[in-house]
Amino acid sequence: MEHMPSPLDGDQRPPAAAEDGGDSPVVVRRRVTIPLLSKAGGATLNPEVVTFSGSSDGQEHIALVFGGGTEVPLVRVHSECLTGDVFGSARCDCGPQLDEAIETVSRQGGVILYLRQEGRGIGLYNKLDAYFLQDELGVDTFEANRRLNFSDDERDYRVAAAMLRALGIDRIRILSNNPDKVEQLTGCGIDVAEAVPTGVFVNDANRKYLMAKVTTAGHQVELMEGAL
Numbered sequence: 001m002e003h004m005p006s007p008l009d010g011d012q013r014p015p016a017a018a019e020d021g022g023d024s025p026v027v028v029r030r031r032v033t034i035p036l037l038s039k040a041g042g043a044t045l046n047p048e049v050v051t052f053s054g055s056s057d058g059q060e061h062i063a064l065v066f067g068g069g070t071e072v073p074l075v076r077v078h079s080e081c082l083t084g085d086v087f088g089s090a091r092c093d094c095g096p097q098l099d100e101a102i103e104t105v106s107r108q109g110g111v112i113l114y115l116r117q118e119g120r121g122i123g124l125y126n127k128l129d130a131y132f133l134q135d136e137l138g139v140d141t142f143e144a145n146r147r148l149n150f151s152d153d154e155r156d157y158r159v160a161a162a163m164l165r166a167l168g169i170d171r172i173r174i175l176s177n178n179p180d181k182v183e184q185l186t187g188c189g190i191d192v193a194e195a196v197p198t199g200v201f202v203n204d205a206n207r208k209y210l211m212a213k214v215t216t217a218g219h220q221v222e223l224m225e226g227a228l
């Protein structure tokens with residue numbers, strides 16, 4: 001297949017600086033290649049892992065850049081979930097979504113932004129407290145946040161938009177079911193040409209969590225009839 005020009009191709013990447021609402025612009029700090037053993041088997045993947053300076057929240061967000069692909073790169077904006085991404089927790093769908101993103105984005109070319117926004121921005125301990133409240137009081141994931149005096153979702157994607165711009169990207173296809181990601185990125189001037197849904201990774205432990213995302217936050221997850 002003919003290789004389409006992509007903003008991810010080395011020579012075409014302009015050095016860029018982008019605002020995320022802080023005092024200094026977000027700029028690429030360093031690029032380093034890390035070989036990833038594909039969980040699906042097959043070839044080793046070799047994304048460039050990009051670090052940034054200037055983010056206003058001071059967090060160590062990273063981008064995994066997989067070269068090639070189309071003119072409009074596929075982008076996964078993934079918020080950190082230690083329990084799901086690292087330990088394989090079945091309470092959420094984060095782990096399988098990250099694995100899927102690595103496979104899909106590596107195949108199609110594109111970027112995974114791994115944002116250090118654990119627990120939808122409330123942090124790990126608070127997320128575990130929210131789990132405790134869900135178990136003890138039977139409240140859903142959003143109500144548990146409210147009981148802890150947080151909003152339903154504390155995430156701000158200005159930094160994601162700034163990281164994309166710093167990579168020379170202002171038009172994307174996003175791999176997500178979350179309308180808030182599309183809305184916020186669009187509001188930051190990123191042209192979201194398409195929202196590509198993720199797979200549906202439902203199990204007995206995360207069914208209620210996924211249902212709450214659909215009914216309260218408008219996630220586009222096609223939960224099969226009878227699955228709830």
Ligand SMILES: Nc1nc2c(ncn2[C@@H]2O[C@H](COP(=O)(O)OP(=O)(O)OP(=O)(O)O)[C@@H](O)[C@H]2O)c(=O)[nH]1
Binds near residue numbers: 078141181198
């Ligand atoms: N506060 C809170 N956070 C949770 C809970 N379960 C998972 N999370 C966090 O929710 C976030 C999920 O982020 P993403 O994988 O980017 O996805 P999303 O907002 O569900 O949207 P998609 O792009 O469709 O996957 C992670 O930061 C998880 O740690 C919970 O019960 N409470």
